């Protein structure tokens with residue numbers, strides 16, 4: 001299996017350890033649930049792309065073990081049977097949409113495109129299919145990762161299923177080490193300086209990757225894998241906020257000089273020195 005081979009041939013010990021742990025979680029899930037009971041939530045982003053290939057490798061290894069007595073399972077005989085769900089958004093970047101569909105076609109994914117919000121879409125899906133566990137790409141540091149573990153039941157108020165998070169402990173650097181080591185295709189936006197991709201309304205390239213091109217006065221950006229401080233991967237994503245006076249600010253990556261009033265966020269600092277307040 002090409003993914004497993006690429007990782008085994010790599011001398012990046014940290015990556016190998018992360019890979020082995022993720023494969024362990026995937027194989028645990030595949031042992032606990034039947035193939036009809038699992039699904040994979042895929043959106044064409046970098047984390048999703050990592051998980052797709054981990055699932056391909058994990059499923060392949062799981063299968064190989066199951067049919068061991070019948071001889072080798074060749075790569076070309078291998079299909080990926082895990083139901084893959086994609087919530088299509090009209091506000092998604094066209095590059096993300098096309099990458100998602102191209103990837104589905106290249107790897108023979110059974111893609112279910114859902115045009116509802118997450119909750120209603122999941123409700124409809126779980127009513128129609130026997131799904132009990134969903135592979136998800138949350139990583140520690142993501143705003144939604146708080147309190148999650150590798151196996152976490154869905155939150156109260158959500159349809160009932162198990163969230164399986166095989167890359168929970170992966171860092172930004174691990175994600176890129178994996179994608180580059182395995183030489184798998186990823187969405188072209190990452191080569192244009194986007195480091196985390198939300199909607200067209202709230203995402204710009206990461207200003208930390210900006211190259212000054214004084215010749216033609218145009219902004220250029222280095223690829224996402226050159227971002228050295230992974231804690232800043234969401235610097236190109238504007239925080240969700242409630243507009244104060246109904247006016248929406250221009251997209252900002254948080255590093256440009258954006259008017260705080262315009263953003264609806266006001267901050268104040270107080271410095272106390274002895275009994276004096278400055």
Ligand SMILES: Cc1cc2nc3c(=O)[nH]c(=O)nc-3n(C[C@H](O)[C@H](O)[C@H](O)COP(=O)(O)O)c2cc1C
Nearest residue numbers: 041087118122134136144153154155156158163198
């Ligand atoms: C398959 C799936 C399952 C989800 N399950 C939950 C959940 O159990 N609890 C929750 O608070 N959010 C859940 N969400 C929402 C995500 O945590 C998160 O809000 C969503 O991915 C939006 O991220 P974004 O705001 O960065 O686009 C789920 C989303 C998807 C696609």
Ligand SMILES: Nc1ncnc2c1ncn2[C@@H]1O[C@H](COP(=O)(O)OP(=O)(O)OP(=O)(O)O)[C@@H](O)[C@H]1O
Nearest residue numbers: 041042043045046047048086087136137195196197
């Ligand atoms: N529209 C969607 N359809 C299906 N799954 C989704 C969707 N949006 C989010 N998810 C799930 O939530 C995970 C986390 O989303 P998130 O946007 O943080 O990561 P990503 O898109 O893979 O990478 P990036 O941080 O670069 O955007 C996805 O990898 C996927 O499992």
